[in-house]
Every structure is written in C-alpha cells, then in structure tokens.
Amino acid sequence: MKIQDAAKYFECLSSPIRLDVFMLLIRYGSEGLVAGDIATALALPASNLSFHLKVLNHCQLVAVEQEGRFLRYRANLELMQQLASFLTEQCCIEQAGQTCCAKTK
Numbered sequence: 001m002k003i004q005d006a007a008k009y010f011e012c013l014s015s016p017i018r019l020d021v022f023m024l025l026i027r028y029g030s031e032g033l034v035a036g037d038i039a040t041a042l043a044l045p046a047s048n049l050s051f052h053l054k055v056l057n058h059c060q061l062v063a064v065e066q067e068g069r070f071l072r073y074r075a076n077l078e079l080m081q082q083l084a085s086f087l088t089e090q091c092c093i094e095q096a097g098q099t100c101c102a103k104t105k
Helices: 003-012 016-031 035-042 046-058 077-088
Strands: 062-067 070-075
Touching: 003 046, 003 077, 016 035, 016 046, 016 062, 016 070, 016 077, 035 046, 035 070, 046 062, 046 070
Parallel strands: none
Antiparallel strands: 062 070
16 A cells, blocks of 8 residues: 555544544444444434545445445445554564564465
C-alpha cells in the first residue's frame, strides 16, 4: 500500500464518529448492520449517521447493499487488514535484531 493511499484511509477514519461506526461494523464482520441498527447502537441521529456512512463508503472502508427498503453496511475487512499490515510492517525496521512486532504473512 502506498503512503498516500494509507493517509487517505486514515483521514476518513479521523472523525471519532466514523471510527466508532467502522469499529462497530468490524465487530459484525460479513453480516454487517442496517443503518437503523447502527444509529441505535451508537445513539446517533439518522441524518448525522447518513453523512458519515457516505464518507466511509466513498473511501471504500465500508460497502453498502440495498435490502428491500433497508441499507446494509459492511466493513471492508480486507482493506482493514491491509491498513493494519501497512503499520506493522514498519515496526522496528530501523533497529537491528529487534522483533517488537511479529512478522506475519
């Protein structure tokens, strides 16, 4: 992952509300949640949540799928793993013999 791409994703998560939404969706995995359930779980007004979900979707951090009259949102778990790997691959690379972060592939 390029640093510019990572910066874009982290900028999308820089809002505490968006980070809360993303973390909630991560917990629900591939099942995801409908917008109303997200709003209830986080005690957010629907209009406020809608704005933040659009930002997360635009950044490709969440996917949205129409289910009848509801919208189901799912975290992009593959992208989440890429972001985590982007950070951990830099761990201690400037210190000879350091293994502060386990290298996993």
